[in-house]
Amino acid sequence: MNMYEWLQTTLFFVLLLLAIKPLGSYLAKVFQGDRTFLSPVLIPCENFLYRICGVDKDEEMQWQRYAWALILFNIICGVALLAILLLQGILPLNPQKLPAFSWPLALNTAVSFMTNTNWQNYGGESTASYFTQMAGFAVHNFLSAATGIVVAIATIRGFVRRRLSEIGNFYVDLARCTLYILLPISLVFAVFLVSQGVIQNFSGYKTVPLVQATSYDKPKLDAKGKALKDAKGNAVTETVTVKEVTIPMGPVASQEAIKELGTNGGGFFNANSAHPYENPTPLSNIVEVFLILLISGSLTYTFGVMAGNTRQGWALLAVMLAILVTATVVLYCAETSGNPLVAKLGVHGVNMEGKETRFGVIGTSLFAAATTGTSCGAVNAMHDSMTPLGGMVPLSLILLSEVVFGGVGTGLYTMIAFVVIAVFIAGLMIGRTPELLGKKIEVREMWMSIITVLTSGVLVLIFSGLALLLPSSVSSMANPGAHGLSEVLYAFASMSNNNGSAFAGLNGNTVFYNLSGAIAMFLGRFAPIVASLAMAGSLAGKKYVPPSLGTLPTDKIPFALWLTLVILIVGALTFFPALSLGPIVEHLIMLGGK
């Protein structure tokens, strides 16, 4: 790395770490119902909301009711989005007169946005109207992010509360999260992104002349829309000259801010954050990475504050940070060493396929590691075109169940499940009673943690296996050989873990991928959520056991190292065979020059 790259990276992480404590404390205040600097403005809004919705803000819920309210709320969100997509043609704010989504695509997309995945089997600029983007996608970006965060908060309450059966009020948590946290931060950063060149308007698409006209061969179609062929079976084409192009417009900045902040990742445009109107400058790029990591990082501090042990929060953050930095460095090294097969053709320089000039390799590596370590899934470069080991980094970060910062909320509750497992295994090995923050870890907690951690792995392996057995789904691969396997593996890893990024060569818009993906996204989202809430309910009811000589300290460096190992071992045991057949084999082939 050169001096500029070091400076950029170091400064970035310093600023991120500086933001974590203040925001983490603020989050704790919001969820504990304390006054904050926004309270004078927002308390009246909040009370108005509760009055209309008939919510008693002092009423607490047991975990079963909390989970039911959450699932019902999310289903309402999903059904509403499904309706919007299927009715797009007759809804307003559609200057391009885009038609409705087909039903398998609509179902996949609705589940995708409801579950914070934002897997996209469509290109935004050519498929989704402004109404769909704002009233559909943007709303879900907020609400699905809030859903993840409140589950993490409820899980924390499980450790904090003693001999109580309630874990909070879902509606109050959701409303506070959206009003106090997501909306204000998004508003500020959306305006900042506009200053860099991200667009924000409701105009129709703009037509501009090209400086130099271009032309291309267009296949001729018959009356039925099928491609015409000549006597030899070759497609008949006609040359079309293009003198002007249509540039898409839209309310992008408002969506871009929450897309990163809420680790949603659904791009306004097909190219996502590689598109110059979503991410126009190196500064906008680094700010977007900052937003992706901001809330998940801060929640570790919130956890520490609420649990009365801030060292515990820092310990979790240290584990996340260590893996993220390592991943970024590996990715950077793989991409800067370039592709030897391309170098042989008389080309010098880093691997630029799928990358944008303005970000540089370090801006691309940071973004790719952050977006897959969290459940964001926005991309500023095409992961499919990275070198095999470079592409394995985002894939592996997703397969580690997204605990490297992780999705907003999801990262923390999944990390807590890993902590429970690590405490339990350590307890078995050294003969200490498994306890975490004064709560005994028993069979029920172990079950729930295992469900939280392993659901996605099971889904990935089963669905990838199924896809490889079906000839129709194999033909969706864009690249032959080992790389094709990586594409399928990445697709199901991304959907089961609610990431949403893709090895995008794979054509996911088929009935099989749309439906299997919808199932994977739904289960991958709600099984861990229900398990985490169940664990919270069970923990909240337990009495506090003060730490004794027999207690394993979970806020010190040895435990942080142990936790890192547990995360890596669980990931490796589950996925090593699949990874060796995909990216690792491809790396060897590339080095072998075949």
Place this chain on the structure above:
Amino acid sequence: MKELRPALLMFLLFTVICGGIYPGLVTGIAYALFPSQAQGSITTDKNHREIGSPLIGQPFSDAKYFWPRPSATADFGYNPMASGGSNSGPTNPDYLKTVSDRVKAQHDAGALGNIPSGLVQASGSGLDPDLTPDAAEVQVARVAKARGMAEHQVEKLLADCTKDRQLGFLGEPRVNVLELNLALDKQESR
């Protein structure tokens, strides 16, 4: 089903807040503070005609223009209605053939030696408006010859159009191809 009412109403209210009020507010502030950026940073010529945005690359293939990076967008390169990359894997034989053809095209057009990767590998958006300075440098001789300009004149324009890292340290130095080509045309018409 006593949860139905609060869940449904809360969803509807937040749809209004997050899907209507929030984007509306952002649009209002954006138009007040950064009207040009909010509407796509579109540049106009001296007759106030819109001639494209420096953020959105355009296809150039004429010898007298600097060529941008390859673009994998559908139908034709730099189609703003179909942003996206090639998604070609690094060992895909078809892809390697494509790169090989692009290298040959550069050599045929007069570029010497190894070609900078950015000039033969497609961008992620397919709309990348920039080149690295070395990718522009290999084209200087061709452009100068096609325009009958001295190479040092083209070099000078190129240097003028090269932007340093943002704030001095972010990203990479780069050249905006549309701006550079418009500057060339302007110079010639003078």
